[in-house]
Amino acid sequence: MNMRAEIQRTPAEAAIVDAFGERLSLLPGDGAIMVKRDDAIEQIKAGLPTRRVESWHYTDLRRLLASVPAFDASAEAKAIAPLLEGSTLLSIVNGVSSATPDLEGVSFQRLGDKLVDGSYAPALVTYGSDDAVGALNTAFVADGYFVDIEAGTQLEKPIELQNIQAGGQSHVRLPVRVGAGSKAIIVERQTGEGVGLVSSVSQLLLGDDAEVLWLIVQDQPETATHLAQFKAELGKNARLTLFVMNAGGKLVRQEVIVKANGEGADFKLRGVNLLAGDSHVDVTMVLDHAVPHTTSTEVVRNVVTGRAKGVFQGRINVHQIAQKTDARMACNTLLLSDDGEFSTKPELEIFADDVACGHGATVTEIDRNHLFYLMARGVDEKTARGLLVRAFLAEVIEELEDETVVDPLEELLGNWFATHG
Amino acid sequence: MPAVQETIEQVRKIDVDQYKYGFETEIETEKAPKGLNEDIIRFISNKKNEPEWMLEWRLEAFRRWLTLEEPTWARVDYPKIDFQDIYYYAAPKNQSGPKSLDEVDPEILKVYEKLGIPLREQEILAGVQKEAAPVGDLSEDEPGDNVYKSGRVAVDAVFDSISVVTTFKEELAKAGVMFCSISEAIREHPELIKKYLGSVVPTSDNYYATLNSAVFTDGSFVFVPKGVRCPMELSTYFRINEKNTGQFERTLIIAEEGAYVSYLEGCTAPQRDENQLHAAVVELVALDDAEIKYSTVQNWYPGDAQGKGGIYNFVTKRGDCRGDRSKISWTQVETGSAITWKYPSCILRGDDSRGEFYSIAVSNGYQQIDSGTKMIHLGKNTSSRIISKGIAAGNSQNTYRGQVSAHRKATNARNFTQCDSLLIGNQCGAHTVPYIEAKNATAQFEHEATTSKISDDQKFYVMQRGIPEEEAIALIVNGFVKEVIQELPMEFAVEAQKLIGISLEGSVG
Numbered sequence: 001m002n003m004r005a006e007i008q009r010t011p012a013e014a015a016i017v018d019a020f021g022e023r024l025s026l027l028p029g030d031g032a033i034m035v036k037r038d039d040a041i042e043q044i045k046a047g048l049p050t051r052r053v054e055s056w057h058y059t060d061l062r063r064l065l066a067s068v069p070a071f072d073a074s075a076e077a078k079a080i081a082p083l084l085e086g087s088t089l090l091s092i093v094n095g096v097s098s099a100t101p102d103l104e105g106v107s108f109q110r111l112g113d114k115l116v117d118g119s120y121a122p123a124l125v126t127y128g129s130d131d132a133v134g135a136l137n138t139a140f141v142a143d144g145y146f147v148d149i150e151a152g153t154q155l156e157k158p159i160e161l162q163n164i165q166a167g168g169q170s171h172v173r174l175p176v177r178v179g180a181g182s183k184a185i186i187v188e189r190q191t192g193e194g195v196g197l198v199s200s201v202s203q204l205l206l207g208d209d210a211e212v213l214w215l216i217v218q219d220q221p222e223t224a225t226h227l228a229q230f231k232a233e234l235g236k237n238a239r240l241t242l243f244v245m246n247a248g249g250k251l252v253r254q255e256v257i258v259k260a261n262g263e264g265a266d267f268k269l270r271g272v273n274l275l276a277g278d279s280h281v282d283v284t285m286v287l288d289h290a291v292p293h294t295t296s297t298e299v300v301r302n303v304v305t306g307r308a309k310g311v312f313q314g315r316i317n318v319h320q321i322a323q324k325t326d327a328r329m330a331c332n333t334l335l336l337s338d339d340g341e342f343s344t345k346p347e348l349e350i351f352a353d354d355v356a357c358g359h360g361a362t363v364t365e366i367d368r369n370h371l372f373y374l375m376a377r378g379v380d381e382k383t384a385r386g387l388l389v390r391a392f393l394a395e396v397i398e399e400l401e402d403e404t405v406v407d408p409l410e411e412l413l414g415n416w417f418a419t420h421g
Numbered sequence: 422m423p424a425v426q427e428t429i430e431q432v433r434k435i436d437v438d439q440y441k442y443g444f445e446t447e448i449e450t451e452k453a454p455k456g457l458n459e460d461i462i463r464f465i466s467n468k469k470n471e472p473e474w475m476l477e478w479r480l481e482a483f484r485r486w487l488t489l490e491e492p493t494w495a496r497v498d499y500p501k502i503d504f505q506d507i508y509y510y511a512a513p514k515n516q517s518g519p520k521s522l523d524e525v526d527p528e529i530l531k532v533y534e535k536l537g538i539p540l541r542e543q544e545i546l547a548g549v550q551k552e553a554a555p556v557g558d559l560s561e562d563e564p565g566d567n568v569y570k571s572g573r574v575a576v577d578a579v580f581d582s583i584s585v586v587t588t589f590k591e592e593l594a595k596a597g598v599m600f601c602s603i604s605e606a607i608r609e610h611p612e613l614i615k616k617y618l619g620s621v622v623p624t625s626d627n628y629y630a631t632l633n634s635a636v637f638t639d640g641s642f643v644f645v646p647k648g649v650r651c652p653m654e655l656s657t658y659f660r661i662n663e664k665n666t667g668q669f670e671r672t673l674i675i676a677e678e679g680a681y682v683s684y685l686e687g688c689t690a691p692q693r694d695e696n697q698l699h700a701a702v703v704e705l706v707a708l709d710d711a712e713i714k715y716s717t718v719q720n721w722y723p724g725d726a727q728g729k730g731g732i733y734n735f736v737t738k739r740g741d742c743r744g745d746r747s748k749i750s751w752t753q754v755e756t757g758s759a760i761t762w763k764y765p766s767c768i769l770r771g772d773d774s775r776g777e778f779y780s781i782a783v784s785n786g787y788q789q790i791d792s793g794t795k796m797i798h799l800g801k802n803t804s805s806r807i808i809s810k811g812i813a814a815g816n817s818q819n820t821y822r823g824q825v826s827a828h829r830k831a832t833n834a835r836n837f838t839q840c841d842s843l844l845i846g847n848q849c850g851a852h853t854v855p856y857i858e859a860k861n862a863t864a865q866f867e868h869e870a871t872t873s874k875i876s877d878d879q880k881f882y883v884m885q886r887g888i889p890e891e892e893a894i895a896l897i898v899n900g901f902v903k904e905v906i907q908e909l910p911m912e913f914a915v916e917a918q919k920l921i922g923i924s925l926e927g928s929v930g
Contacts (some may be wrong), residue, residue, distance in 0.1 A: 278802075320847065323847070347852070352852045356873050360868060360870070
């Protein structure tokens with residue numbers, strides 16, 4: 001029928017398709033859910049995206065995903081302490097959620113239950129033929145948490161959604177609904193050990209005037225493949241700050257898909273990507289300004305060492321009616337090794353005339369003048385470099401202001417430098 | 422402020438029908454049968470008296486083309502082109518390579534006269550004695566009064582499929598510069614053609630470049646030998662006249678060690694309801710210490726106000742900084758064509774070589790532009806600079822697509838990119854798609870892009886001083902593109918400024 005159908009499946013593609021056949025009877029949900037799963041696996045059967053697919057230009061998934069580990073029922077992992085003190089912890093261990101806690105103004109549900117009763121079917125969507133992460137997740141998703149924060153709830157303590165595994169495969173979804181006028185801090189923790197394949201899809205619906213700080217902290221082992229998607233829709237005057245830290249993984253794709261659907265909505269993306277060894281880390285953002293008077297700023301900072309390859313793609317779409325949009329995007333990279341690579345594609349797609357949009361991208365090594373300044377004051381080169389790199393990243397973290405958030409993140413940063421610096 | 426006054430005058434003068442080169446001339450032509458197959462290629466090759474190896478080269482390209490698929494990644498939208506519905510060769514009759522101007526059909530000479538391109542050397546010489554008009558002083562603002570009248574420029578005039586005449590050949594030859602049509606070069610200088618043709622844009626490069634390699638009909642050839650600074654500006658003027666013909670020109674410019682050449686390209690076509698295809702290939706080669714400056718004012722027919730007709734401009738332009746310390750600079754002003762698909766690029770192969778790209782792309786009506794550049798850093802200490810200004814008005818779509826890459830061995834590669842877009846009206850779109858790829862830690866890349874509309878404050882400031890809205894916009898736009906205009910040869914700068922005024926006419930409100 002088409003060319004792609006005739007293409008020989010790669011071992012990874014074959015493994016995924018075979019695994020689907022084997023797991024079918026174990027996957028929760030039937031009827032509508034099953035239809036969605038079937039559609040999704042058909043999409044995978046047509047082939048994983050290659051660099052010829054524009055949104056995967058720098059991450060040839062078909063080539064990079066060399067093998068896929070089998071599902072491992074015997075893998076043992078344990079939930080770890082939450083990142084932020086006093087958090088309400090909801091952990092998913094090896095792809096399985098646990099009993100839900102009680103919290104005033106918030107209702108938690110295990111996603112597995114919502115798959116079994118079919119009530120989650122309408123939300124199980126992929127957004128296009130190039131949505132390989134969504135398709136893989138839709139086909140295999142078995143659990144996760146559904147979090148519903150009532151309107152007008154001001155959460156004092158953060159909620160941590162922890163996804164931890166020890167090898168094998170794990171496919172989870174984390175839908176979160178935040179009611180009008182509510183305020184919350186949510187931590188999405190992605191970690192584990194062993195050779196794993198993880199797919200995770202977060203869906204955030206932000207009501208009018210709601211305010212959320214969402215932290216994604218990914219420090220998978222150097223052997224793991226982590227394919228993640230964060231989708232959010234913002235209501236009127238809603239404010240979302242998304243902070244993404246990638247500090248691990250072998251093959252990582254973090255997609256961020258945000259729609260500013262209500263006037264006055266504001267979106268901030270702050271990213272810190274720490275790349276070492278042979279890792280390939282891709283952060284891809286698609287941001288839609290769909291209505292007038294919305295604002296966004298994105299600042300992504302990357303440090304590349306070893307033979308790592310980093311990618312940042314950011315696309316800002318300004319719809320025709322979205323007048324008075326103010327969007328700024330910056331991607332700065334320190335390329336610290338000769339074998340490292342960084343590619344970036346910051347796109348603007350603008351259909352409204354009364355807007356102010358801009359993007360900037362830089363790729364450099366450490367400024368020699370800065371280095372000289374420190375070394376002239378008796379700081380040795382290694383320390384001076386370390387200081388400058390830390391300062392380069394700290395700028396993004398410190399912007400979060402809240403000490404209870406900033407301190408643990410800086411500690412993570414310190415840990416990374418202790419092992420990779 | 423003469424420049425301001427000039428813009429205002431220009432904008433005022435233009436009537437509803439803005440394209441002034443849209444006339445059509447009845448000239449008896451000889452055409453190859455419609456369609457494309459190996460026989461047509463043999464026909465073209467035969468018409469050009471080409472040697473056997475050239476025909477083989479073409480046929481190989483054609484066979485390869487048959488296996489390729491039309492690219493769809495560009496942000497342009499058009500009905501599928503029927504490649505069998507095009508004439509691939511159209512030449513004025515009795516025009517098998519004229520020896521002198523007297524042999525050229527007087528009708529053709531009239532066309533160029535109308536366009537303001539003088540083909541008689543004495544005329545041009547007369548122009549030299551006339552004081553060169555300073556920028557902005559355009560008292561004799563007759564249609565077609567442009568660069569070619571005010572200075573001494575050698576012109577290669579290409580009419581549909583063939584080069585009708587090349588001026589100043591003898592004087593250039595004295596300096597050692599070869600300037601002739603590519604067909605002539607294939608016959609007269611096969612060793613140079615064999616060495617350089619297809620060495621920058623291989624026949625397998627892309628769909629349209631491969632098609633061009635198979636069916637190219639004419640274009641210019643420039644060879645500037647070692648140490649020679651070309652004594653005058655060289656220029657090619659392309660004119661599509663015939664209906665349903667495609668123009669496939671091929672230009673090859675070689676600057677040997679230490680040579681310098683500045684080259685201008687201009688183009689127009691009649692106003693027609695159907696679309697016409699123009700798929701050119703331009704190859705530049707700069708050896709050690711050489712410099713090539715290539716300027717284009719692209720003014721193909723853009724189609725009417727409803728988006729009917731116009732030229733499809735699918736062009737592959739690439740410069741190879743093959744030698745150390747060589748430099749290639751592209752400057753382009755894009756105002757015409759229904760669809761533009763064009764990425765003049767620099768391969769910075771030599772150490773310390775430099776590439777530059779300055780572009781103004783103005784789109785109005787239903788025009789679609791997907792244009793930009795590629796700077797491929799391969800050598801050490803290479804640097805590049807990209808300044809791109811896109812202006813979208815009406816219902817047009819204007820995309821900047823550019824790639825900057827540093828390879829592993831390109832230590833100390835530097836790039837600065839700035840691409841700004843200006844939107845006039847709310848039915849148009851401006852897009853920026855840069856690809857930045859660093860594989861070397863010592864590379865230093867900076868990229869900046871902005872999109873905005875003309876701010877009400879700016880407009881108010883100008884209008885408050887008694888300048889009507891449309892003129893105020895023209896003034897601000899000219900300020901916006903100034904950085905690029907400055908890079909153009911002086912006379913061209915004036916023409917470019919005028920063109921921008923013309924293209925934006927009627928876009929206010």
